[in-house]
Amino acid sequence: MPELTPGAVVTLAPRLRRILAPNPGIFTGPGTNTYLLGEDELAVIDPGPDDPVHIEAVAAAGAGRIRWILVTHTHPDHAPGAAGLAKLTGAEVLGFDARDDFNPDTEIGDGWSLRTPEIHLSAVHTPGHASNHLCYLLESERILLSGDHIMSGSTVIISPPDGDMAAYMQALARLELIKPPIRTILPGHGDVIDDPKAKVEEYITHRRAREEEVYAVVAESGKAGLDDIVSVVYAGVAPEYHPLARFSVWAHLRKMADEGRVRSADRDDMSAEWHPVRRRSQARRSRTKQT
Ligand SMILES: [Zn+2]
Numbered sequence: 001m002p003e004l005t006p007g008a009v010v011t012l013a014p015r016l017r018r019i020l021a022p023n024p025g026i027f028t029g030p031g032t033n034t035y036l037l038g039e040d041e042l043a044v045i046d047p048g049p050d051d052p053v054h055i056e057a058v059a060a061a062g063a064g065r066i067r068w069i070l071v072t073h074t075h076p077d078h079a080p081g082a083a084g085l086a087k088l089t090g091a092e093v094l095g096f097d098a099r100d101d102f103n104p105d106t107e108i109g110d111g112w113s114l115r116t117p118e119i120h121l122s123a124v125h126t127p128g129h130a131s132n133h134l135c136y137l138l139e140s141e142r143i144l145l146s147g148d149h150i151m152s153g154s155t156v157i158i159s160p161p162d163g164d165m166a167a168y169m170q171a172l173a174r175l176e177l178i179k180p181p182i183r184t185i186l187p188g189h190g191d192v193i194d195d196p197k198a199k200v201e202e203y204i205t206h207r208r209a210r211e212e213e214v215y216a217v218v219a220e221s222g223k224a225g226l227d228d229i230v231s232v233v234y235a236g237v238a239p240e241y242h243p244l245a246r247f248s249v250w251a252h253l254r255k256m257a258d259e260g261r262v263r264s265a266d267r268d269d270m271s272a273e274w275h276p277v278r279r280r281s282q283a284r285r286s287r288t289k290q291t
Contacts, residue, residue: 004030004191007053009061012192013141015039015118019057021048023077026244029154029189032077034058035145036066037138038118043068044091045136045145046188047081055084066091068114072147072188073130074100096125096132108134124178128168129156135175142183144175150199152190157244158251161268165251166258169207175200207252214252218262219276226250226270246270 006022021032032048036058042065048054058081059066066089071079074095079102082093086105095104110125120139126149127133136145148156149171158165175182176197185193193199213233218224226246234245253274256262264272 007057021054023049028077033188041116042066045070046072046078047085049077050080055081059088069093071095073133074102096134126171128164128171131162144182145186147188150185150187152187152193154189157247159247160251160254163251165255172204211252214249218274223273223275225273
């Protein structure tokens with residue numbers, strides 16, 4: 001595996017290069033991966049943060065041939081570099097919508113595609129981490145540029161209200177249905193993922209298990225706040241991650257509230273307490289037993 005060094009231009013495949021932005025951190029792992037696709041006419045995926053050194057490195061690697069700047073979503077470690085890179089290159093900026101100071105020239109959605117003599121790229125709408133999240137599929141190579149939908153090494157944070165756990169789970173399941181199957185995932189953070197099927201299944205299994213752990217705390221205690229749940233479910237995880245874990249727990253609770261498993265006085269209030277919806281789940285269980 002080529003090592004992740006900020007600013008280094010790494011060739012991953014013919015017509016496919018990666019430059020790591022110098023923004024490592026708790027959300028970003030080693031930093032944001034910026035990808036360059038093509039040779040004669042280039043598309044850039046995720047220009048990264050508004051960091052002049054990184055933007056100049058990307059522009060230099062593009063050598064005057066960058067035509068399109070695409071973002072997976074509008075979070076601050078992915079999209080703000082678009083404006084500066086567009087200024088340097090004159091490239092067209094594309095993304096799902098205008099938000100968080102990101103203003104695309106063209107709004108694109110699920111099924112949008114870009115065809116050049118060198119590349120054929122399609123957008124796959126994958127809400128969950130962000131409602132405006134797109135993955136990009138290189139059709140002939142079956143390579144998915146996954147942004148923050150799937151990461152390598154770090155955890156995807158689902159932060160309501162824009163983050164949505166039910167949508168996230170559906171969008172994960174959808175990746176498994178893509179035909180022909182994806183061969184490789186190039187994530188927004190971390191190194192190349194060579195076993196996409198195993199990775200997606202691991203993600204789904206992990207989320208389902210977490211959700212049952214969250215439910216168990218609520219069901220056993222009768223009422224629980226986010227901190228109570230995090231201290232049990234994330235007991236084995238370093239405390240510095242607990243503030244982030246609160247968001248994922250909250251996202252699971254909101255999903256389960258929609259499914260009628262738990263309830264709270266105000267699902268939009270992070271300090272609200274959550275209760276199990278006992279009667280309905282017990283009734284369902286006894287019905288299952290009878291049949
Ligand atoms: Zn990110």
